[in-house]
Amino acid sequence: MSEQVGVVTWISGPVVRARGSRYVGMLELVEVGEDRLVGEVIGLNGDIITVQVYEETSGMKPGAPVYGTGLPLSVELGPGLLKSIFDGVQRPLPLIEIESGSFIGRGMRLAPLYRKDRWKFNPTAKVGDVVSRSAIIGTVMETETFEHRIMVPADLFGTLTWVAPAGDYTIEDPIAKLKVGNEEKVLTMLQRWPVRRPRPYMTRMRGTTPLITGQRVLDTFFPVSKGGAAGIPGPFGSGKTVTQHSIAKWADAQVIVYIGCGERGNEMTEVLQEFPHLVDPRSGRPLMERTVLIANTSNMPVAAREASIYTGITIAEYYRDMGYHVALMADSTSRWAEALREVSGRLEEMPAEEGYPAYLAGRLAEFYERAGYVETMNDHIGSVTIVGAVSPPGGDFSEPVTQHTKRFIRCFWALDKSLSSARHFPSINWLDSYSEYLDDVADWWQEKVGKDWLKMRNHAMELLSEESRLSQIVKLVGPDALPDEERLVLETSRLLREGFLQQNAMDKVDAFSTIQKQIRMLELILYFHERGLRIVKHGAPISLIHNLPIVDTLIRMKSVVPNEELEKMDDIQKQIDDQMSQLDVEYR
């Protein structure tokens, strides 16, 4: 299936040049050397083929053969993706471990999806059906609760001439035959799709449902809609990974694709060891059962890191096409951009900013464009939401990756070193962050909680901006110089910051808040402010309000009141009433 197409002439790290056939295609997958290391054609010039190799090239020599495959870099799609962990070019890491031990060896050719498992196929189409691209022809329970919808490949359509009866099949067994023109194609549950080509859908729609993450600062203040794209830039140690992990754990998506792109090995191990033991609050099943992990850590080959983003997004689109809501996390897109830069540098391309190739912005745009809320080819609604971490050098947001990313996302969660140093987590700066989805999702909130979320949210934001202005003054003259009404703003803002925005990912009760809890917490803090304001206006000194026991209660309620016991919030409201009424009476 693969014939020699060239001979290696030059090697520099992951970039190899060969002389050979003019029939090799751009982006074709090739195998290099006796070890048959997998690579991809990234340049053609006369008879010179430039290849980026997905494995370490130590020991390779000029004169080594290059074999063509005629295929572009593709991923395997089918039942068995969930619960898996792959490297950047979809090699199954657990099998690699069995083959080569604790350290990743070279030249390992392992099929991404396990061939021997049998899946209970349940046909939903019948002979004679005229089926379009991505039409659903059957289902398989991929986990106890997850229905994997078997689709006609996204580039085929025709008439079904045979459909397998219900029964147990491997992913390579025929399950249907499709007449395409004069040809009959055998369909299996296993299909392939080239990673650099977006999968087709019918129409793109405006997403009006937020992706609920359980993170208060995100859901309430800076929501991303399902099908939207968010960027999360921050210097090291500011909380990108913890935030991404929290979203992967708690977001109300049906499938999570988590890409560890050029980051730490231990962080992937953490997910692998933790997710099977955490229960998805919605399905009641282990979180791992809705998760696909792509791990191309910082010490793994850099060209495969470049590919990892595409591998992940293609898998996400595949589940979207079944009619599911998928959330994709990429930690970190900066490492992917650096992989581009490294390969570009070895090609001696003309650099643009900071050594990055001029096509950086284009690549970022292509990636984020693959997010979307769509009507699928088979009339379902599905979405891919992208949350990309950005790691700006020195925490400086003016660098190229952050700047270009900002052009293609509509939700910006700016992490702030000074907040994380003070252990305010998640250290998302409420003044620098923004979401352009606020209006899109407002109706959804109204419908779900029956309250004017946007109004409350905006009121809280006003208080926080006011606080920021006032604290400039406080820094110069101390708080005592401010009138009590303004000091109440400081007091309420502290409640908002410590009691609402700060959320401890390591605390069982606090790690995840339902929208009901979020809105109730916000409501109580604003209610405190409203009552307090009345009293202060009547001349009560701020110190009296500051010393009320309710202040402590409001700060602690996030970790004291579980999601399931929100009636306790009524009790807190009553405490506000009781304590404030006393002051009310005194200062009427």
Place this chain on the structure above:
Amino acid sequence: MSDVIVQSGQEVVGVSRITGPIMIVEGAANVSYDEVVEIRDGQGNLRRGRVLEVGEKTCVVQVFAGSTGLSIDGTRVRFLGDTLRIPVAEEMLGRVFDGLGNPLDGGPQPLTDHFADVNGQPINPTARIYPRDYIQTGISAIDGLNTLLRGQKLPIFSGAGMPHDQLAAQIVRQATLGAPTDVPSTEAEQFAIVFAAMGVKHDVANFFRRSFTDSGALTRVAMFLNLADDPPVERLVTPRAALTLAEYLAYEKGMHVLVVLTDMTNYCEALRQISNIRGEVPSRKGYPGYLYSDLASMYERTGRIRTSEGSITQIPILTMPSDDITHPVPDLTGYITEGQITLGRELDHSGVYPPIAVLPSLSRLMKDGIGQGRTRGDHPRWGAQLYAAYAHMQDVRSLASVIGEEELGEVDQKYLKFGRAFEKEFINQSPTENRTIEQTLTIGWRLLSMLPKDELTRVSLDELKQYYQGEDAKH
């Protein structure tokens, strides 16, 4: 792993250009990428190098010892047919080697047929064990607030003239597997130590050697020394040689290994030098775009794997040029390592040892190694509270510097007192003082008790009841 180190290869004359430590060799056939070469100068002296880039007729060779004394006509190059390997053996503990792994102590070559590739191979994430066992260093600012775990990579970010060496030596001297206070302590396990020096002064190497000798650890230490007057290019190999031995000891011999690498800034400068000579497109401050990946290829060689009892814990030391934490070396390091111990110039000036600036310090793995059954149940929230209080104190301190201390409110005055006591009694300790985690926690509670109770919102009400000893302890 191959047990052949030297294959007789072809010897060629064909050096066409020499620029700094980089040599272009023409006319050699059958050369492989990353291969080791042996270079013979006109006098017959040998030195080693490595192939950085190879084409059909030419290749680029990096000469570890530099090119001084090499001439275009008189130089011969032999290609050895393998990547760079060093011998690895348990008996290397107690020995001193140069930056390429050759004995420096007058002793023989280690007797072994086990030669390992200095580049190592990436650990498969599925094969790792997530670190959970804490190491007690006896230093409050570390054990209490930036806990170090077995299998963690935790660098010291320092600056010229600060006591990073003393601190690292104290950690090495005092490190024991911390026994949870509520579990009977196991026999104290001792770490094997692999020490790599890159471009540091003789004094520094001697200081560490003395420190290892004094604590009786010398027989458990292997030292790889590339000092300030040694060839800079060699230091690109030094940490890799050290880590190669560490991996052997940890993963094949089941030992717990502590690796100290100093100074990573010198390493990075050597890398920059090579990159610049090759005319590569620089990213920031002239460092190559692949500096991140290059550092990761060393830092990620830390951890634990399921098939071995052993572990590798890394403490790289780096000096931040102009104390600038956003400089590419600390910045990229911080992006890879699992936190950082940052030393502060102001604390150092005010005589605090160790001058650990707690706010910019972090141990990312701490959360998984502390708390009930590990250190003590209150530890996580106690830590969060100390951090929060100290961070607030910094704001108060800057306000006080503007409006004067007397103008501060009563509570803020307490914060100021707390801050001073925190620096003097918690962070500050003697270089020989080895505190238990109990002692550290107790000091912390005593300091928190200087603040009004209702300021302490990070700890639980139960914990307040149990540990708070301040004025309003009653209500």
